[in-house]
Amino acid sequence: MTVGLRLDEAVWGLLHQALQLYRDNPRATDHLRHQLAQLEQPLRIAIAGPWRSGKSTVLNAIMGEEVAPVDGPDGSGVFTWYEDGPQPRATAYSTNQPPQELAVAKSATGMRVDLVGWRAGELRDIVVQWPTRALRQVTLIDTPAITGPDEQGRSPVMDRVLRDADAVLFLTRDGRGTDLRVLESTRDSAVGQAAPVNVILVLSRVDEAGGGRVDALLTARQLARQQYRDPRVNALCVDLAACSGLIGLAGRVLSESDFAALAQLARVSREDLETHLLSADRFVRGELPVPLDPGVRAALLDRLGLAGVRLATTLVRTGCDSRVKLSAELIRRSGLTELRESMSRFFVDRRDTLKARSALAGVEALVRAEPGPGTGELLSAVEQILAGAHEFRELCLLAALRNARLGFDAELAEEARRLVGGDGVGLAIRLGVEHDATVQRLWEAASDAQWRWRDLAEDPLLRLAQRRGAQVVVRSCEGMLAELAEGGR
Known part of the structure; x- marks a missing residue:
């Protein structure tokens, strides 16, 4: 809450001031009207990260359904927007054609979108409407893989993420090196410097750490707490979470037949079963002491991964004797609950603050790209709002309290x-x-x-x-x- 003029009121006034200044520039006025319209729309959260960081799996885990990815025809992917809607529907937006509705097939596990006939490079965005409570307050954006910064220190995909999203879940395997350099490149603006409050860093695929040990998820959460104390890390994000999207999703969609198969495996002694979990091929094709069809084993492996099968059978042996109990424990162990709570606390509850931040960033980018008479005053107004916005200071303090550095x-x-x-x-x-x-x-x-x-x-x-x-x-x-x-x- 801002003492005096509220942040949303100040930003609304700034956008109208900019519209007046750029009134003879159609491209700029379209951009500013878009920013105004976005203030009233659901919060846009991008899920970004490098190749094989588990973006689509985390998105599915958050939604509780398998709807991602929707891959582009060239295999590189496009920006795919998931928003609430009365029925499954997908619309393609290309670089040179009007929007086209796509054929959508809904199945027990999610959906498939028909992209036959599209050529590489044509698709820019796919907007998927999907009826689910998870999308009532937010729009989730599945993004292409982010590559490291170029010679100018920029990442084209990350640049677009920052333009289009109000908040970012940035997935990383280790939270170091190139991934941090990409995030550091997001702070080269006045808004980025003054209000670094729209990123949650996520250590992803943590079930694979340490050879997929049963305690890998606990170890990853401890590592996340340690890393967040690093000044370089906590200067770039409001929180750092550890999450296995694969195990979290498995917990949310686990079926009775999945549980029955895992219960059969749990009858095998830990030592005997461990020899079959040394590799995917050995698990699927080896001779198990219990009758379990190779197709069922392959499905379990696809659903949980080797580490997840190891964890799930251990949990069944130690008291998770029903699908409901096992699902709840898999979700808890995966870190998904903590991630969703962090999203609620720092993103959803702060929707208006993050929307205002996006608008400020949009005005700043426009002024720097198209300077002219009066734009200096506009930039000063952006900086003045940033300096007086108590909402940003609250989020920064929450982050500081999170890692106990005060x-x-x-x-x-x-x-x-x-x-x-x-x-x-x-x-x-x-x-x-x-x-x-x-x-x-x-x-x-x-x-x-x-x-x-x-x-x-x-x-x-x-x-x-x-x-x-x-x-x-x-x-x-x-x-x-x-x-x-x-x-x-």
Whole structure:
């Protein structure tokens, strides 16, 4: 919440100021009107990353259905947009033809889109409408593989991701090297420097780490916590999560027949089964001590991977004696629950903030690409909004609290996280009071918190970073009090 002019109001005014300035430039005005329209549309979250980072699998796991990928005719893929709709439908957008509806076949496992007749390089976007609750508040974008930065430090695919998406799940195998350089290239603008709040870094395919051991997922989560403490990493994202999209998806779509086959495998001793899980070929073609058709084994391998089969059979042996129990435990172990919670906390709950950020980035890019009389004032307005936007500071503080680098004790850190919206952005949730609390109760809680955190912000014994963090909390409390006062008029 912004004290004074709200962020969304400031951005709306900026866009209209830019429209007036570029009124004689049709291309620019189309771009600005598009930015205005996007403010009212669902949040656009791109799932990006290098080749074989598991983008489509993570997208399917989030949706709980197998709908991706939709590959382009040249095999390289296109930008595929998944949005809510009354029935499955796909529309192709090309570089030289009008939009064309594509034939869609829905099956028990998802969908297939007919791309017969399209030539390499023709397709630019495919928009898929799919009826699911997962897309009520967001549009998910499956992107082509991102290559490393070129000689100018740019990645063309990442450049388009930043233009088209409000937020990014950036998938990486190890969170180092080229992947970090790609993310660092996203901060070469005023918006990128001032508000690096639209990226969650995801360590993906973590089930394959350490040879696919049963504890690989736990080890990956510990690694994610360690890496997030790296200043180079946490300067580029608001959170770092570890997630096996394959195992998360398996948990969401596991069938009774899948469970029955895994239960059969679980009857084999751990030592005997492990010899068959040394390779995919040995698992599918070897002689198992239990009767299990090679086709069923191949389907399990496709669904779970070797590491997933190893994990699932271990879980069945140790108490997951039904499909429901096994599904829940696979989802929990995969890291998918934590990833979805992070998306809700940093993306969905902050939809208006991220939409405003996209609009600011769009205006800044336009001004830098097409400077002219009056555009300097427009750029100054962008920078002024960035400097005054408390919403961005809240997200940055949440990220700092996430990795404990401020040094607050556990109780203070928990209260700060709640007050700046880490559990949700509603007043009652922020203030930790009952959801039906009276205005008087909300006012007293906000006022008490304001004075408590103001004392911390002025405490000379605290480090500068802690005092600045406390100042953000104070401003959040002031915003809540202003909202309550305005509501009472």
